[in-house]
Amino acid sequence: MGLENLLLREALIGDEARLFLSSNVGRRVLSCVESRRRAALDRLAVVDPCDPDEIRRLQNEIGLCDMFVGFINDCIVSGDNAVEGLESVGYENTFE
Numbered sequence: 001m002g003l004e005n006l007l008l009r010e011a012l013i014g015d016e017a018r019l020f021l022s023s024n025v026g027r028r029v030l031s032c033v034e035s036r037r038r039a040a041l042d043r044l045a046v047v048d049p050c051d052p053d054e055i056r057r058l059q060n061e062i063g064l065c066d067m068f069v070g071f072i073n074d075c076i077v078s079g080d081n082a083v084e085g086l087e088s089v090g091y092e093n094t095f096e
C-alpha cells in the first residue's frame with residue numbers, strides 16, 4: 001500500500017472520529033465517560049488511605065476513561081496530520 005493510500009485511510013479515520021464525537025451517540029458516550037471519571041475521582045478523594053486495592057481500582061478506572069478520550073483525540077490529530085501530508089504531496093481531493 002502506497003503512502004498516499006495510508007495517509008488517505010488515516011485521514012478518513014480522523015474524520016470518522018470527529019463525526020462520532022459530534023453525533024448523538026458520541027456525545028452520549030463521552031458524557032458517560034466524563035461522568036464515570038468524575039464519580040471515580042470523587043470516590044478517590046474519600047477512599048480509605050489504608051485500602052490500596054480500592055485506590056488502585058479507582059485510579060485504573062480514571063485512567064481508562066482518560067485513555068478512551070485520548071484514543072479518540074489521537075485519531076482526530078492523526079487524521080489532521082494525514083490531511084496535511086496529503087496536501088503536501090498534492091493530493092487532489094479537498095478536505096473540510
